[in-house]
Amino acid sequence: MNFSKYLRFAVVGACALAACKGGPPTATKPGKYSSTTGIEYNTEEGMKVSDYQGIPDGPGLVFIEGGRTVLGSAEEDIAMTHDNLERTVTLASFYMDEAEVANIHWLEYLHYVRKDSSEEFYQSALPDTTVWARELSFNDPYVDYYLRYPGFRYFPVVGVSWLQANDYCTWRTSKVNERLAGEDGDSGSSSGGGLFGKKKKKKGDSGDAAEGTSEDGGGTKIAIENGNTLPNYRLPTEAEWEYAAQALIGTQETGNENQENKRIYPWDGRQVRNPYGKGMGQFLANFKRGRGDYAGIAGSLNDGAMITEYIYNYPPNDYGLYNMSGNVNEWVQDIYRPLSYEDVEDLNPFRRNGFLDPTEKYDKKGYQSLIDDHVRVYKGGSWRDVAYWLSPGTRRFMAEDSATATIGFRCAMINAGSNR
Secondary structure, three states: OOOHHHHHHHHHHHHHHHHHHHHHOOOOOOOOEEOOOOEEEEOOOOOOOOOOOOOOOOOOEEEEEEEEEOOOOOOOOOOOOOOOEEEEEEOOHHHHHHHHHHHHHHHHHHHHHHHHHHHHHHHHHOOHHHOOOOOEEOOOHHHHHHOOOOOOOEEEEEEEEEEHHHHHHHHHHHHHHHHHHHEEEEOOHHOOOOEEOOOOOOOOOOOOOOOOOOOOOOOOOOOHOOOOOOOEEEEOOOOHHHHHHHHHHHHHHOOOOOOOOOOOOOOOOOOOEEEOOOOOOOEOOOOOOOOOOEEEEOOEOOOOOOOOOOOOOOOOOOOOOOOOOOEEEEEEEEOOOOOOHHOOOOOOOOOOOOOOOOHHHHOOOOOOOOOOOOEEEOOOHHHHHHHHOOOOOOOOOEEEEOOOOEEOOOOOOEEEOOOO
């Protein structure tokens, strides 16, 4: 064996020892050289490998650790819909807003939309404040004041359709990533001209807010490989929302993989009142107690709210999420089908269209059904709903271009760069 072969083996052995000493490459420590070709990264000819320290912090988000759970209604099916029977699924970890999107957040959105987009799109982004108007009720002050009066800043935005909520998610992704890219010194993901150019988005253009897009709201390409921007803010899937509302992590014993308890509501027990401490007897959510009773009596207003309430009121659940029951219902991504529990996957279930359950099966034209591919699920119960709807497994639906005074939303995001 000649000297060159000995030298080659010595070099390979030295490299192997160095690799062993430093450990195998990881996403945050890929090393200077490719582990398969030995070619050096970040040279003029080599591949660009950016520094990466994990997904940046997304404003307003809390981490929801995924896992196996049983989705479905734990309440008696009083409406006889049979549309959310129990089934076992697994959800990957994700992020979710700790509270509902509030009026001040929507006003911020309107501020930038008016600056960056067409007047036509700005008008389409305005919430429908007339949702408060009732022929037999004096709600006129809410029509004029609820969205813009400073005292209502941190009350949940309402009068927003599913389509509008999706547009907000697109804008929020753009603005947050523009800020992150600026902090990193990379202007490559600036939102540029207008949020949606100078053209109003048509109904349905927002799609299902699918992850993996490489464009911001202005159509500018974002270099995903840099790792300095966030995945899309989006509406949570129905399964994600229900899983996060259950918050069964609070019932889990360390090291015990058995799920021994389930919850009717996002808190322990079978009642809607706080059984502990100074708050004993107080309601744990903002809902309608009964016919004509929205808050209790003067001097002892039990749930404290005739309409909506401060988004951080009432105790958070064990994931740190506020008002997953009551205050306002919340839009989720899924289209509605009564048999979704039968048709979806058991890993990250999500219904994006009428696959296996086409809209032709439902006689909407003949007024025998309200179901088509443009009705979306909403969850959680509201200030105007009785306690039955506070249970995370209950579900209702409404047209994606409609809005009410009882439906708001919060955003979610995938846990990028993780298999959990």
